[in-house]
Amino acid sequence: MDKKESILEATLKLTTEIGWVDTSTSLIAKEANVGMGTIYRYFESKEQLFYDLFIRLKQKLNEIVISSFSFEKDPFDNFENVVRNLLLYYTENMREFRYLETYSDLTSEIPERIDDTLLPLEPITNFLNGWNNSFQLKPLPIDVIFGLIYGPLVAIANLVHMKKLVLTDQIISDISEACWDSIIVKN
Amino acid sequence: MDKKESILEATLKLTTEIGWVDTSTSLIAKEANVGMGTIYRYFESKEQLFYDLFIRLKQKLNEIVISSFSFEKDPFDNFENVVRNLLLYYTENMREFRYLETYSDLTSEIPERIDDTLLPLEPITNFLNGWNNSFQLKPLPIDVIFGLIYGPLVAIANLVHMKKLVLTDQIISDISEACWDSIIVKN
């Protein structure tokens, strides 16, 4: 059993279940079934452990997003697919979602803001720019376009998290369409 | 000079500038130019101080939102006005915005999630329902409608916060329109 993995898993579990403040190294060690000293074999410090986990989850998310693109599909279908994958990732991996969401609020040491780094901006930008010909993207800064998609998804994921909403295929379609409407020029 | 106010201000400043984890009571006292004991004259505990600040900022935000409604205006103008006021509040009071956003992520004690309580849901709901006749709201759960407005605003405010966007009248209009498009049935 890989001790490094156990430690990362225990950290994700504890921070999201009992809160960041109460997640001590000794609890992590206990949850991971390793000695306290073992943590310091694999991570320079507690802070570094938390950062490493952040980077790892961010990369995982990026991979999911990127792999959900398919340039052969119809633009809206593709867009809907990305939205669906993100929503499902968020709601099915709530711990990871919440960890990513809250990580940067805890320490001012790490300058990057979540929204800055959470999603792989470039491929999405390229993707959005790709159908300029078939659909008219509103003439807004790309960051704004991006916020108009990303913002609602976070809000919706929180609704699911709060058990105020159950995601169905219909709801996902509707949300995709709403986001689409907000960024596309209707004629 | 009101010491209670100094303490609240110092708390807001420190949590948002150096991070929640590093904001100790002794630092708050130093920043507020009061003795450590003075904090405990006005607040039962550090936790209560943080909570009191949260409640105070939430109420202030609510008042801003509510006062930005005007039922005599054209529905879209009114909607744009609410969006503008929220965006301006967020960006001109970034510390307060960030405090409100992050507060509930860090204390698992308080069950209310920010999105749940940050805005006065009822008046907004009533407001949105008010023009069912003149404009057709999409048939989505009200929470979802709400998320489709609130989510983008948070994302945009973060962009401003990260200095990736400067709010102009034009941008605000565009964002309002985008949100509008996402929740209104176009015919």
Place this chain on the structure above:
Amino acid sequence: MDKKESILEATLKLTTEIGWVDTSTSLIAKEANVGMGTIYRYFESKEQLFYDLFIRLKQKLNEIVISSFSFEKDPFDNFENVVRNLLLYYTENMREFRYLETYSDLTSEIPERIDDTLLPLEPITNFLNGWNNSFQLKPLPIDVIFGLIYGPLVAIANLVHMKKLVLTDQIISDISEACWDSIIVKN
């Protein structure tokens, strides 16, 4: 109303009712209905206040003991009278008794031990020596004689305090006799 008296009374009440550790100056001030600063008008420090109260109660006790002597009575009657007065003082003024008993355990600053100073040794010694002719005192150091009287009285007072014993005239007589038997040579 004499503020100094109020403060001393409040101190006696609080130390014996809620304990020494929890008796803070602010509580004393509240109980005495004076401002916190007033305490420092009449007493140099908290420690001095406690010491002054100790001295005052000790003197009061001394007066009671001394006034209970009567050199005209029969020696045993007189002895019994002293025992009775002490027992009644102890049990009827339990707060004062407990304060005197516990005072010196709290601080090592005051070198005098309670037993050393609690009772006016000299008059009692003189008193005991007074009837060497009519009754034979055992040939023990006077401190030991004294301990053989004082010790049981404290133990008995504690029994009353613990509600394990109710003092009746009969019990008091019996105890007096027991103490008497322990220090007098029977022939």
Place this chain on the structure above:
Amino acid sequence: MDKKESILEATLKLTTEIGWVDTSTSLIAKEANVGMGTIYRYFESKEQLFYDLFIRLKQKLNEIVISSFSFEKDPFDNFENVVRNLLLYYTENMREFRYLETYSDLTSEIPERIDDTLLPLEPITNFLNGWNNSFQLKPLPIDVIFGLIYGPLVAIANLVHMKKLVLTDQIISDISEACWDSIIVKN
């Protein structure tokens, strides 16, 4: 070197030498040559440490008392033996004696009074009742009988503590006899 023992020893030393009030955890740690945190590895809290020490000393005392009984001896010899053992325990372990004596005065949390629990009442009671036939115990409540023995011993131990008395075999015999005289019916 057992750190738990060092901490208990340091606590006993400091409370009896510099007083309860001034015995802080950091001083205990320094005296015991351990880190402050080590105290909390072995004891839940300062209060619990003090209580654990109390229980430990009480049990030790009980064992000494019980082991000093010998039912084969002559009643008075046996009584004298118990008195001697107690006096020697008290005077040779003055710190333990003072700790036991003062502990319950300072914590109002623990309802048991020292006199109530300090000595193992039952075996002593049985012991005293054992020679009803050969010697006549005065018809007093057993608690009073007990106080007539225990009280003088405490007073005498304090005399030794105050260096006002040196215990010799003769003095011990005399004291035993005095206590004996106070509880036995002489004919």
Place this chain on the structure above:
DNA sequence: AATGAATGAGAATTCATTCAT
């Protein structure tokens, strides 16, 4: 004289990190 808001040194306790085994 009397007050009580303000102070800050000091208390108990925690926990990230080390290091001898």
Place this chain on the structure above:
DNA sequence: GATGAATGAATTCTCATTCAT
């Protein structure tokens, strides 16, 4: 490599004392 007992700096909070009003 792995462990977890030991550490002590840092944290939250208290309270005796001061001093402007």
